[in-house]
Each structure stands twice: as structure tokens, then as C-alpha cells.
Amino acid sequence: MFSRVLQRVCRQSYVNNQNVQYVLPVCRGCIASRFSSSEVADGSKDSATSPAFNHGSESLVLEREVACPPHLQKPQAWLESLETRESKKLAIVDLHPDVFGTFPRLDILHRNIEWQKVYKIIDVRKEKTRAECSGGGRKPWRQKGTGRARHGSIRSPIWLKGGKAHPPRGGRTYWYVLPAPIRAWGLRIAMSIKHAQDNLCIVDSLDIPSSDPQYLEDIAKERYWGESVLFVDDKPLEEMSENFMDAINKIKTYNIISTEGLNCYSLLKHETIVMTLDAVNFLELRLMFFTKQYGSPDLRQDLPILRSQLKMDPHRGRSYSSKE
């Protein structure tokens, strides 16, 4: 059973198998039912010296509730660790099919990228109208009799050095707001594509043993991450580990972002995305919110009040959570 699971999982992560140490059941003992980085981060424990694991007592897959219809096939990813240079696969994580396995709508992704590029543009170019050009108040020559074309001003738009008829006038903005559900959809698509193309790595936490940037670069080389890596965590930047921030600040192409700032542009710009499990949990909850909204805009603002104050849920009876 273990080997069959391994075969299925090997097909999904193709490159790293040769270098990987499968420490799964031993680390499962540390994890218990809820995963916490502090329990697992005993980097000093070497797999070779640990006690033998029990086949069949605990499953490979992390006990994680995914709020989706049970008949849907969930995409899966390895849960890795940054504690050691060698790649350590701790468990298999089930992911939400609508967040990490949604249809790859490249046009929605394009809309998101275009919006991100364009909405901040403020065009400050300004050109003169015929009124602003110096001179041009007098009629250049009389209306009739000269044989030349009739003109009223030397600064009209048809004249050389005349004013522009419809010039840019200073502050022009290209600002618009892409609807929130489309932006959330773009994020889901980007993450699905990253996962499908094996550019997504899920880790337990971003704690590393030393603040040496070489350590991270070695890890990236080991795990075939590529030139640019985006680290995503659920915490605000101030609360992230200092070791990690020191290391990241010295590498130009490695960047860290909080889930608050996650966007399609950054996801596509970086080759590999390294995401913590906390970030995955948060994103699944938050991005699926936009798929469960009211169709009519005037009712969307009522939904949070209906749920919290009035305890009325229009989606009652359609929850997939086992708690309800």
C-alpha cells in the first residue's frame, strides 16, 4: 500500500525523487493530528538514527480538512521543510481543487496582469492648445485678395508650431478596479498553474537554521527551484523570522510576500513559489469566499450581516464541513 501511494505521489513531483529522504512515518509521530512547525523542527534528528516506523499505523496524508464536495479529486503536494539542506518530505497535503486545481483560464490571468500594470499609471504629459501658444491673436493676412488660403491665427492646429487640437492635459489616469471575484479567480488560476507545472513548494514554516544567504541558494539548487523564488507566509512582514529576512535581503531574486500582498504579477514573475501551510489554509478560505457570493451586487453587502448578527445563512445545508 505504501509503495502504491509512493508511485502515485512520485508521478506528481518528478525531479527530486533521487535526492529525497523519505522520513514520513517518523515525522508523523512528531506531528500528531495538528501540524506545528515547532514540533517538527528538530533538525538535529537524523532519519538513520530514528526508531523504525510502523507501517499502516498512520497514513501518509496530512489530516487536513478541505471544504469541498467529497467526490472531487483533490490535488496533492508534498509538505517539505527548510530546516535541512537535504530535501525532507514530511507529509502529503490535500489541496482544494478549486484553488489549486481550477481550470487554467489564461485570459483571466491576462486581465489581472494587465490591470496590475496599468491601473497605477498617471500620465503627466501636457501639451499646449492654440490658446496657450505664444502669439496667434492677430489675423495673419486679410481675408480676400492675397491669393493665399484664409487663416485667422498662426497658432491654429493646422499650422506648423500651432497648438494641438485635443492635447493631453496633465494628469490622466488609467485607474480602474478589476472586480474582486475576478482578482481572486486570477490568484486561483495562477496557483493552479504553478502547482501543475511543479513550481509550487509547500513548507511547514520559513524558519531556517542560519542567516547565511548561501544556505537558501544551496536549498534552491538541491530542489531545482530555479533563479527566482517567491516565499509566501501568512504573517505580516514584521513578524517573520529574522534569520530568514536577513538571508532574503541579500539575494536579489528571492523575495518574500505576505498573503495580504499576494498578486498574480508576483506569482508569474518568480519561477518557484514556496508557500507555508498557514498561507495555504488562509488562501483556501479567503479565495473560496468570492465563489460563494450573491449574484446581485445589492445583496452582497447583506451577507456578512445575515451571517453574523442575524444567524441566517443562505447557504445552509450546503456545507461540506463535517462539523456542521
Add this chain to the structure above:
Amino acid sequence: MGSMGNRKALEMVRSMPRVSFVNIRDNPGSKKQKKIRGQGGSRGGESGRGRSGKSKRDTRPPIGYEGGTTPFYLRIPMFPFYKNFATRRQYIPVSLEKLQHLIDMGRIDPEEPIDVTSFVHAGAVRINVFDRVYGIHLTDEGADKFVAPVNLEVQWTSELSIAAVERSGGTISLGYYDPQSLDILSHPLQFFRRGQPIPKRLLPPKDLVDMYTDPSKRGYLSDPNQIKENRLLLAQKFGYELPDLTKGSRRALHR
């Protein structure tokens, strides 16, 4: 991954180069081509008016002009198809089949009274009073399959719908709401957010008074005793046994 289609699409993406800024684009036809002025564009240059002459310089006669004879559109006499069209009252149709579906899907709670607010918050109708909407019209499509016992208030209905609802052990009444009240009824939370006092609900206008005082239509202004008689008559007419509303778990609702 979810469905098969998603999985296949992602398998395709997996075998393709890395998705990045250079290989994504919008769908064909999504961006309309900008209008080109001048010789390069359609209807540029001489704008379809030809070379110099009267036809180029002067204004043209109106569409339908027939050179002086009475045009076709003026020969035909007018008929008031759309007279007062803009002022006519509209009622959004909701079938019994749709209502049954909403109850089955858990979008409407049959244990609570059902009115315009329930329908709007279930996402079944959108009420915009500026379209001269005066409420909901319960149609009788699906009357044979309607089985839910409901406590219903709508603004227009037919005899068959009344019979279907009462046969299932429910009650139905017609209630008039003037446009301001209907707007508040359909978007109550937004009204309360405004902080305004609740306005008076007006009585129906003259041409609707007959309907809302008619017990056979279960109007809200009619005599309750006469409604009772009518329930019996309707049961006899359509040939079903009238459920006893004084007994059972829903007794409190029907008081």
C-alpha cells in the same frame, strides 16, 4: 483538479513551457478595434458622400422619405399598443415549481413565513421598484408537484396556485405594498442602514382594492371568515381534502 476537464487542461499546461508574461493573452474578440479615422478606416476620407456636389454638401432627407408621397409609416393609422406602457404595473413571475426547488435546495425555509424578502434573499428574484415592479406573481406551473406546506404572501396569483398551496397544508394571501414599502421589504438591511424611520405602508389604489378585498383571491383586506368558506369551496371545486390547520406542528403559524 476536481473535474475531469480541469485535470486534462492542467495536464496540458504541465507539458507546456512555463506560463509567464510573454505567453498569456486575452481571448480573441475581447478587445474591440479602435476606430480609425481618415483614409485608413472604413467610412474615412469622403465619408461615403462621394465627390463634390449637392449630395455631398447638403443635408439629406429623413429615413423613410419617399420623394414627397406620404411615406409608408405615416399611411398606416396608429394603434395604442404601448399606451400607458411605462405606467403599467409589473409583477415578477415565480412558479410553484421554482418555489418547490428553492425549498428543496434549502434556499427558502418553509418553517418561516415566506414573502418578498425571502425570495429576494434566496436570489430567486431581483426587485427594482423603478421598473414599476409591484411585487411577485405566483404562477401555477408545477402545481401538480407542489407538496411543501408554506405560509406565503405574494402580490398576484391564480386560483390554481391557491389550490395547490392549500392542498399541501399551507396558506397564501395577497398583500399590497406600495413602491416605497416594497423597496424596503426587498432590501431591508440596506434600509435599516440608512437610519430612517419606517414609513407607513399605504393602502392599495382604487383599481386594486377589489382584488385585495376579495376572499376568493385571499386578499389581505378581506374577511377571514369568508376566506375560510372559500378554502372549503376551492377544495370541493378541485377535489382534494382540505388539511386541518388547527392541528399539527405548524398550528402557531396559522393562527
